[in-house]
Amino acid sequence: MPVPAPNLYPDFNTIRLSHVCLNVKDLAASRTFYTEIIGLQITDESESHVYLRAMEERGHHCIILQKSDQPGTVEVMGFKTFDEADLDRAEAYFKGKGRPTSWVERPFQGRTLLTSDNMGIPLEFYHKMDRLAPIHQKYALYRGVKPLRIDHFNCFSHDVDASVDFYSDFGFRVTEYTEDDDSKKLWAAWMHRKGGVHDMAFTNGTGPRMHHVAFWVPTPLNIIDLLDLMATTGYVDNIERGPGRHGISNAFFLYVLDPDGHRIEIYCSDYQTVDPDLEPIKWDLQDPQRQTLWGAAAPESWFKHGTPFVGVDQKVSEIKASPIIAP
Amino acid sequence: MPVPAPNLYPDFNTIRLSHVCLNVKDLAASRTFYTEIIGLQITDESESHVYLRAMEERGHHCIILQKSDQPGTVEVMGFKTFDEADLDRAEAYFKGKGRPTSWVERPFQGRTLLTSDNMGIPLEFYHKMDRLAPIHQKYALYRGVKPLRIDHFNCFSHDVDASVDFYSDFGFRVTEYTEDDDSKKLWAAWMHRKGGVHDMAFTNGTGPRMHHVAFWVPTPLNIIDLLDLMATTGYVDNIERGPGRHGISNAFFLYVLDPDGHRIEIYCSDYQTVDPDLEPIKWDLQDPQRQTLWGAAAPESWFKHGTPFVGVDQKVSEIKASPIIAP
């Protein structure tokens, strides 16, 4: 069996990815990038932090920019649970898996459980976050690419099978995956909780590192607007790959790099995956349309560059594959 | 309290709306409309029935066209449950509510429970439906408005409060609603299970009748393509309202009528509602932007016309409101 059967009755109910805290060097420069270019809205800021939300979000933040002496690293990835009791069940679950757990104070969030996954990726779970008034119809506020919501995380893992097993066990369901026919090991997998193609994806490579965090936008024209804007405001070198359509997920995509090298995907054209009996779609590692339906190759940086999790050791993957076709 | 608090732990788990069976006069004419104009794909057909799916769906059908001597009526609305056991729990639940229940044979579906809601709307629940291979990337098949998936039902109810109570009790959650300030009664409400603005909505009026069934499409340009196509292929009189943007739901919409008068909404620009603590948005019945953000009034037919459920008696609503501002 190429991917584990989904665990439809996990110990606790994670409803979606929620936010990520990115360590940055120059808070002002990052603030400009995420507001003027990406178009996120500031919900709070201090000398050390900027909190941002996307246009349809009513939770307080989806991106936290944190001034750091380790810029270009990721502090933590956040997930929202269905209720408060899920947090206690999650604590028991991760302890049972031998993962460290602690209850941490997070501004604008209720009780928050800090733990980490099998590879060491720092994860935090909460149920309550400050709720804000809707702004999705305040059209004068829209800027940049008009981001509607955070959509997913994608991380390098040195053992994608092990990562997929770990997340499957607490209810993440695989929607699409790539298998290496030689080793019969997973090359990459896309897993969801909220009913889209993914909340979390893993790609083979030295890991754990964040490959990217993605935002959902309404149409490809918004992505074209972003390209035009970046190309003529000094950010042309921050455009890494795209626009294009992935075979996997069918997403119309663009990848850009923020001032610290954190990769941002801008994304539309998702599909609905709420059916528990949805069959994962298998892709062949030798099929170049898997990456780009239209055939254009991704640049080498896209396969190699990622941003580390602060304080987390990395391991090299044992699977070798041609950089031309991977991942 | 204007709308009931959501029941986050219902007796059984309905994951989404699934399909509707429409009674039609001329199967060939309806087949042409739904394939050539709307762009659905035929998955099975006989002398009496045509089964159709939208482009990203892997379940066998979302629309069943049924040749009937009572054309212009709706046979049944279908919903999918999370698992098989939910069907038995659903049976017990509806019996407990005093609703009729029976197990029915439906082609291409597994065990199917037929029941009805408090107003008499025929509902069927199943867990298993034949699964088909993906076609969302077979771009040569796309026609018409490029419908990706069935999105929601909308029904007239003569007592929206009672309808909302009934569906809330088995787990539907209100996302937006309109209240009549005079009577303090609900005028309309949008309720979901799958994480979008709605799977089912109710609007004040003589009911129960189906107001419309909606399909989700990628962008407003697909809707403009549909308008151009209908306007120049003999269907201009089937265009009823739009294009426009609803204040409620923020949807970019178009309403068209099929050859039997069943109303179809073509829709994009939904938002995500998986948070169980999502606050419903209240709209004022006196606010015309509620209906059309851009200010244009809906035609009278839109407030008055609906298609009955076959064999179900209707009642007149006691709430009176100016047709200009309602619903």
Add this chain to the structure above:
Amino acid sequence: MPVPAPNLYPDFNTIRLSHVCLNVKDLAASRTFYTEIIGLQITDESESHVYLRAMEERGHHCIILQKSDQPGTVEVMGFKTFDEADLDRAEAYFKGKGRPTSWVERPFQGRTLLTSDNMGIPLEFYHKMDRLAPIHQKYALYRGVKPLRIDHFNCFSHDVDASVDFYSDFGFRVTEYTEDDDSKKLWAAWMHRKGGVHDMAFTNGTGPRMHHVAFWVPTPLNIIDLLDLMATTGYVDNIERGPGRHGISNAFFLYVLDPDGHRIEIYCSDYQTVDPDLEPIKWDLQDPQRQTLWGAAAPESWFKHGTPFVGVDQKVSEIKASPIIAP
């Protein structure tokens, strides 16, 4: 013959419409509307005037807002000639037609001939206007509906045949027209110089009055953005008609009113008309798709409201037609 044969060898060469001077009450309010909402760029401003250009234009101005004690009137419509000698030939031509002519000083323009058409519409012709550096690729400047260029004027005329004859004689070519089958008189006509559907159009009605001035934008999505912006920034009542597609010209359109009631059309989907042997397309006054391909009727205001030319007497048309089908 329904429309006059084009005069392919006119006395002087008008290359395109160029600009219009609008009299306004509150210069600040108009400035906000044309910059923040429509998205034009200011090229010069004083206490009495604001000069604006659209994003791909390199001529100094396409709209002049002029503070006036006769707000809601039009001062003059401007056209550009192929060369300087055309101005002298134009002077002789209009004198020969018995029209008043004078040479006027206009800021940012070279030699400018002021005259008027057979109905009294004030027209000015110039060859040289200050040329500005391109900004069409300065994407950070784009706002509002992202207007690329002024596209055309449309005026009420009490005798469309006479207006069409007058403009045909100096080289305007009819692309589409509507004839009243009873009287065999023209109801409306679209005439061009620059190779699109029109630089100037005439519609039957009390005239002369300006019906609208139009701007060309890249896609229908820009028009949807404008609707969303106007609807949520206090301008919802300034939205008059649309979005829709005209049968005539095939334009995707929106009509809005500026703070003084000057009507602005936002427009895309033109076609190329440089062929001198292009056959005009005739429309039937009884065909409602002529106005709106998709069937929706225009509001009554659209048939009746226009803005007068300052100091110019108006006459009532003798053709009567049902307001439902006209113009």
Add this chain to the structure above:
Amino acid sequence: MPVPAPNLYPDFNTIRLSHVCLNVKDLAASRTFYTEIIGLQITDESESHVYLRAMEERGHHCIILQKSDQPGTVEVMGFKTFDEADLDRAEAYFKGKGRPTSWVERPFQGRTLLTSDNMGIPLEFYHKMDRLAPIHQKYALYRGVKPLRIDHFNCFSHDVDASVDFYSDFGFRVTEYTEDDDSKKLWAAWMHRKGGVHDMAFTNGTGPRMHHVAFWVPTPLNIIDLLDLMATTGYVDNIERGPGRHGISNAFFLYVLDPDGHRIEIYCSDYQTVDPDLEPIKWDLQDPQRQTLWGAAAPESWFKHGTPFVGVDQKVSEIKASPIIAP
């Protein structure tokens, strides 16, 4: 002076590019490509020829596919003149330039003058072509990328200065150009007659060869539709470059190859150039955004591959430039 001043009063009036005749190996395969994928409409066909027009064109043909034993070559490029007398003036003009001239019979065209440019590119001029009824509003006919009209030719020239001089002399006007700062020679130039960025462009390289013929489509989404269609119908290897935006011309572009290797550009986002005093925009050969505003490099094939003119000898350019930055 980097580019010649435009000749505003040429000996004869060419109004626009009109059509190209492409030699192909397998007429059926080419017919499928141009109708099903590109979406052109057949206006006539025989065992040896297929005539096609785009959706808004009323002239009989813009592409002629000609079965040939020299497939992958170009037979002739066609242009339309303002009137019949222009043809005689053109004959005298080209004779005066020492070019061969002859009057040829062309189906569906009136009197047709065959000649060639200074590099040997076969050119034909006509005034009359069979006029067809409009189909631009027959939306059921639209397929593929929904091409509206032929837009321009682009050819390799071994001496761009000489080519530009030649076309300038009969009235083509340069809109944008790239100069090699070392040699002070032109690297590339875009020249128009019809009021857009170009009817004909030249690029440095072994020539003469056709680099591409371009079609204008309404929006970038049509180009994305084409990519999806080609990628999933066996044409993925025919996608050569894009989508992207050129710095030069600001065009949103895609380049694809037909079954014989003729390059087709699909294009939108042009701007208007009817002003005779429009200043050409100069680009630096070292500026990579010239080619792709968003920074992505073009593939090597794009710089090297072109299709020869049948029977015309080629010469190698003397200008050397890094393939990374050229053209």
